[in-house]
């Protein structure tokens with residue numbers, strides 16, 4: 001059953017120019033699985049508004065619960081963007097079935113933009129717990145500067161040989177030696193089919209949240 005709890009904002013981290021992570025300390029502990037989501041409620045111009053956000057971190061990290069939002073011009077986004085460490089908001093969680101099934105050993109994630117959030121949480125959990133999984137992440141963005149968590153994902157790929165990340169940009173700026181175009185261009189390539197599909201990877205797409213939230217794998 002989802003619980004509603006008050007939280008204090010511990011830290012706000014800028015991931016890109018328009019993507020921020022909010023680290024929260026809940027008043028009481030709430031259990032969840034990597035990939036699940038929460039509802040975040042806050043005061044927007046005098047009335048309470050709520051929106052859904054995926055938990056972008058791992059449940060193995062007990063110090064905080066994190067969500068990551070693409071900041072837009074909406075009233076909710078502006079109100080959230082004005083919050084500072086020490087401010088409070090209310091969350092309801094956990095919800096969703098986009099969670100790790102222990103039977104899948106080889107997983108390929110396909111995601112675009114802010115669709116990275118549940119996948120980042122799952123990858124962080126798999127690495128932190130040294131789970132027996134091979135993961136390939138195909139991650140599409142517009143430009144280099146739009147890639148949220150890039151440094152962390154690249155570092156994870158360097159340290160953990162069973163995790164690979166393939167960045168794909170549809171509008172690279174300056175020098176870019178990686179893949180270009182939309183992610184289907186990469187998945188159509190012989191490389192992907194030979195190296196991944198023949199090894200029986202399970203392919204997970206996370207572009208539309210309503211779809212992701214209903215997925216059980």
Ligand SMILES: Cc1cc2nc3c(=O)[nH]c(=O)nc-3n(C[C@H](O)[C@H](O)[C@H](O)COP(=O)(O)OP(=O)(O)OC[C@H]3O[C@@H](n4cnc5c(N)ncnc54)[C@H](O)[C@@H]3O)c2cc1C
Pocket residue numbers: 037051052053054055067068069070071072073074075076077114117118209210213
């Ligand atoms: C299960 C689930 C998980 C999710 N996880 C995440 C997540 O991890 N991270 C995340 O960022 N989002 C996530 N979402 C989406 C999230 O709930 C919001 O819908 C999304 O962040 C957009 O909210 P918003 O308030 O910024 O914009 P909205 O109010 O939804 O508006 C959408 C766009 O329209 C523009 N707009 C709004 N009002 C006006 C207006 N009057 N005039 C002109 N333009 C306008 C806004 O600037 C914005 O660009 C998730 C959704 C679901 C269902």
